[in-house]
Amino acid sequence: MASKKPQARTNCSVCPLRKNEAFRDFNRGELQFIEGFKTGELTVDKGAVILVEGSHSPHLFTVLSGVAFRYKILEDGRRQILNFALPGDLIGLQGTVIGEMEHSVEALTPMSLCLFERSRLESLFREHPGLAFDLTWIAAREERILDEHLLSIGRRSALERAAYLLAFLYRKFDATDAFANGKPIFPITQQLLSDTLGLSIVHTNKTLRKLADRSLIRWKEKGCEIIDPDGLAAIANWDWETEIDRPFI
């Protein structure tokens, strides 16, 4: 029983996220509970749709590795990307309100995710108030991020908006070591950036060019390299607070 692990399942006790200084660790009781709470692991390819708008998913997920994005679409196809999910981020909590998802989630890279049963949330709240508080904390944090995005899309110019988004993504990737090879490059297309910024793809391209001309970023074969994150944040007038010891489930 010692080193036998036929399944692809990562045991929570050796969860790599726990070692990351960005996250707070569990105590023994919580760890034990989480191990039981986790009912499986999902591995998907890039492009896979993990949750669909309008569906009733019985699951919650935590990203173990890889990157996903949440989005909503209007009937005629216009799409708005709401946020990105990186290792440690929880997916699907919004569905607990009516049960029906009001946004979709798609994998931007190959991913693995921890699987939880929504129906067992109740026992989490009953038995582990600390973890329950963490859940609320996580939801409140997402709210703050959405607030900032709203400010950005509503009131910042295209250039400021792009600068904010790239600085935001840089911080997010950097905090969880999500940069694949150590270099600050994220694997994103201009189509995705434009759907996040609420801009057309052409105008996004021209805006990115301006940022590149100022040596703030560099566009690579497939992705965007961040050269000067502080410069980007300065353009957007965005205060950049480093997060440490944030909870995750």
Place this chain on the structure above:
Amino acid sequence: MASKKPQARTNCSVCPLRKNEAFRDFNRGELQFIEGFKTGELTVDKGAVILVEGSHSPHLFTVLSGVAFRYKILEDGRRQILNFALPGDLIGLQGTVIGEMEHSVEALTPMSLCLFERSRLESLFREHPGLAFDLTWIAAREERILDEHLLSIGRRSALERAAYLLAFLYRKFDATDAFANGKPIFPITQQLLSDTLGLSIVHTNKTLRKLADRSLIRWKEKGCEIIDPDGLAAIANWDWETEIDRPFI
């Protein structure tokens, strides 16, 4: 001790919100806890700033009566209104993340609010998992609303955006009987609408005129009367689900 109530404090046992069918009721134990959790009541005039961006408030609030709005501002004064708070809505939960508020809240009308101590949240989570779940539910619901707002500002045209916002506000006001005199008129200025829509005030005015020309709304002395909420929702292509029995604290 029977009918002696020298203070302006509304006792939770006679809280008018509990009678509203939009909200779910508490059980006896929860009611008792909430009565202790509530440490005061705040009454403010229109225009009062209840929470300020950058401050560390030790309080949470639930709106008892009146209307408020949450907003963020950029250094040069550009303002984005994020959402509105009506009776039953919780204010300040986002501040539990870092303690520091990242948005401000201002009273749109005279208001009264229940006052809670943030420091006592822990006991709520420990003693009343049901209420803790409600808190998470409330946060998740706010997320969904922000998601929809993001879609709106990012991807809808000015006309669609205005139609969505007015339909959204209509539903929100209607659900909690917040229309002062029974008529579907809310007391808002075009300046506030434009800061919610992410538009200039001039363009907001012209957009509202188009909606008025189509007999969907009527602009009154100080406020906006909604004539055809379904027509507004149709323009915005917005699905309109009625909420009942939602929790509040």
Place this chain on the structure above:
DNA sequence: CGCCGTATTGACAATCCTCAAGTAAGGTGG
């Protein structure tokens, strides 16, 4: 090799913003 997805660029059009001026209603002080 040709096809597809992605990025790039220019020309032009639509949307939205800014400036400016004017109207209307309410409040205040003489």
Place this chain on the structure above:
DNA sequence: CCACCTTACTTGAGGATTGTCAATACGGCG
């Protein structure tokens, strides 16, 4: 009661930003 504020709403004109269309380039992949 009226002159004089202030605030909010309107409207037109012109300009800046952003979107659409179209054509091209480039690399990956079957």
